[in-house]
Amino acid sequence: MKLVEPPSCSSLSTIVFIGRNRRGQWVAQEQHGLYGGLFVSRAQAIKYALFENGRHPETIVELPREIELDMARSPTPDISHRAA
Template sequence: MANAQHIQRRSAHSSLLPAPARFIVGRDRRGSWIVQDRQGLVGGLFRNEAAALHFAAEECNHNPADICHAPEGVVLDLDGFPAASSNLH
């Protein structure tokens, strides 16, 4: 019975933690803006921060909790995405 109470408390506590943002917005090594999707479904390379934020907002139905900036000094890349034609937004 003690184990069951421990599991219930732990799952109740974890439900209070906020879910991580789905999209991370940051820069790559060349200074271009990148949007990475934690689910690996969409993302891209953008000319400026406004375009990157606009894309992320559209993808998550304008839910600000689903978008975060990469921490200072973190460099993003698109290595996990398949190569495509030059589709710079």
């Protein structure tokens, strides 16, 4: 039996951007930085995006410009540094 991680996405409105980075690798990244990855082909980037977003192709957006994978981005605002 093959174990598979459950999709990271729980909302149908989650957008996944795909495109190439400056090195020509394919990038898939959820709009808020919840998940993402680098891929050798467009097909693999789309397959990953579909798995993560619960099989909703309508929420995948292919960008005509370069996209860089940003895994340092915080998916939620950091409220610990807000002024009172």
